Amino acid sequence: MSDLAELCGYRIELLVQGFPGKSLENGGLGWSSVVLLRGQGRVILVDTGSFSVRRTLLARLAERGLSRHDVTDVLLTHAHYDHMMNWTLFPNASVAIGAAELDHALSEPIETSLGAELYVSALAASPQLRRLTPGEEALPGLTAIEAPGHTPHHLVFVLDDGSARVILAADAVKNRAELLAVSGVSTQDSAASATTIARIGALWRERPGAILVCGHDLPLVNDGADGTYLGARRAGILCWFGAEPGDTRQIALVAASECPPEQGPTA
Numbered sequence: 108m109s110d111l112a113e114l115c116g117y118r119i120e121l122l123v124q125g126f127p128g129k130s131l132e133n134g135g136l137g138w139s140s141v142v143l144l145r146g147q148g149r150v151i152l153v154d155t156g157s158f159s160v161r162r163t164l165l166a167r168l169a170e171r172g173l174s175r176h177d178v179t180d181v182l183l184t185h186a187h188y189d190h191m192m193n194w195t196l197f198p199n200a201s202v203a204i205g206a207a208e209l210d211h212a213l214s215e216p217i218e219t220s221l222g223a224e225l226y227v228s229a230l231a232a233s234p235q236l237r238r239l240t241p242g243e244e245a246l247p248g249l250t251a252i253e254a255p256g257h258t259p260h261h262l263v264f265v266l267d268d269g270s271a272r273v274i275l276a277a278d279a280v281k282n283r284a285e286l287l288a289v290s291g292v293s294t295q296d297s298a299a300s301a302t303t304i305a306r307i308g309a310l311w312r313e314r315p316g317a318i319l320v321c322g323h324d325l326p327l328v329n330d331g332a333d334g335t336y337l338g339a340r341r342a343g344i345l346c347w348f349g350a351e352p353g354d355t356r357q358i359a360l361v362a363a364s365e366c367p368p369e370q371g372p373t374a
């Protein structure tokens with residue numbers, strides 16, 4: 108995974124890449140971005156992914172000499188299952204989420220909610236919980252701004268030292284297509300999403316070189332145009348379509364333009 112920036116006293120890394128895709132027949136895919144910040148005496152995760160990414164998350168922390176016990180702070184953008192389920196991995200962390208977002212998640216009907224209800228209710232009762240208010244400095248150098256639409260009280264975290272800017276947008280701007288079209292899909296309020304995407308897009312365009320970390324895509328650098336992806340996409344699935352376990356097929360989940368020349372989209 109890639110280093111994103113050194114900013115506001117933090118080394119900022121993309122620990123897990125988000126992926127701009129949706130499963131058609133088998134339930135949600137939910138491959139979301141997880142960001143690690145180290146500095147100011149803290150180890151911070153912004154979002155923690157879904158249950159399925161747990162081993163990957165721990166392995167990527169271990170590659171950096173970190174265990175789950177070293178994480179001091181978790182910042183959650185919203186209460187959806189694919190962004191928050193692993194908060195329980197970090198017993199020494201303060202776990203912050205927007206107060207209104209948490210209250211909304213607690214009140215949602217189970218049939219339609221993307222919230223992981225038991226993880227949400229456990230967080231609400233946990234001494235680790237810290238309730239955030241929009242506009243507050245969530246941690247030194249990280250400002251929480253409310254970004255409604257995808258959920259009514261989704262938070263976006265912004266780092267800015269006066270010359271550089273990193274925007275941790277999560278599902279307020281899920282992917283590059285939403286950014287460029289100024290329109291969100293899978294949103295609880297389409298009009299609010301469009302307003303939010305326009306506002307976050309303006310924050311990103313205001314600063315040359317600013318980095319936008321989408322919830323389900325590669326990060327985008329402001330190049331003065333439509334944005335340049337930071338890093339190479341890595342996503343794929345291994346399939347057992349054959350008659351024995353060694354007979355596998357790898358399917359790379361990348362755009363045709365992202366494939367090495369010798370390799371097609373399926374390899």
Ligand SMILES: [Zn+2]
Nearest residue numbers: 185187257278
């Ligand atoms: Zn979401």
